[in-house]
Amino acid sequence: MTTPLPTVLITGASSGIGAVYADRFARRGHDLVLAARDLSRLDTLAERLRADYGVKAEVLQADLADPVQLARVEAVLRDDPRIGVLVNNAGATLPGNFLDQSPDQVAQLIALNVTAPARLAAAIAPRLAAAGQGAIVNLASVVGLAPEFGMSVYGATKAFMHYLSQSLQVELGPKGVYVQAVLPAATRTEIWERSGRDVEQIPGVMEVGDLVDAALAGYDRREKVTIPPLHDAALWDTLESSRQALLPHFGQSQPAPRYREAA
Secondary structure (H helix, E strand, O other): OOOOOOEEEEEOOOOHHHHHHHHHHHHOOOOEEEEEOOHHHHHHHHHHHHHHHOOOEEEEEOOOOOHHHHHHHHHHHHHOOOEEEEEEOOOOOOOOOHHHOOHHHHHHHHHHHHHHHHHHHHHHHHHHHHHOOOEEEEEOOHHHHOHHHOOHHHHHHHHHHHHHHHHHHHHHHHHOOEEEEEOOOOEOOOHHHHOOOOHHHOOOOEOHHHHHHHHHHHHHOOOOEEOOOOOOHHHHHHHHHHHHHHHHHOOOOOOOHHHHHHO
């Protein structure tokens, strides 16, 4: 008897990257749970996926920055044994630079980009680990590697997602759970309009379909980190090797001589 494919829950599924992920997983035969704020868009997408691919597509309206609505999605991930893949895609950015952004705006962004995906991963991870299978896909960003880009809070939230993914892969990988960090660069989605930037003025914008197809190629290869716009993979390998080379040097009981001399 053929084992059924796991159901995939995708956040931010009503448009952009999330909607394309939904299309691609449905094309592969996966049933879906589509979560986002815009119920009308979710219903339209779910109806099309059912008609085009013959899969089940449930909708789950939720604003993940709202703790009560977030808790509903957590409960689904925790309690529904059909769901074996979580795609943490929902996210946003802010207009302006750090000095233009209010503390409330910063907190709201962190709630959506950091707190929500971390809680959703925490809701599903124990069940996946107990089953010895499943996957968590976290949408990070190359901005999380590049403070020079000047997107301070957004970049920090994406750096969190990158670190969380790598750390979870270390912890959950041996238990059979695959964790992937996907790091897009500029991609043609509505996030730019919402942040007040003209996407046509940004060089090297990737189309959403190309981004998701590349991310899924990395998913199929079980890459820990997938960076679709990075053509020279050796650059990432060098960065990772340099980072790992630091690790044995951290366990020191005394400060480095350069700091003792300064004192």
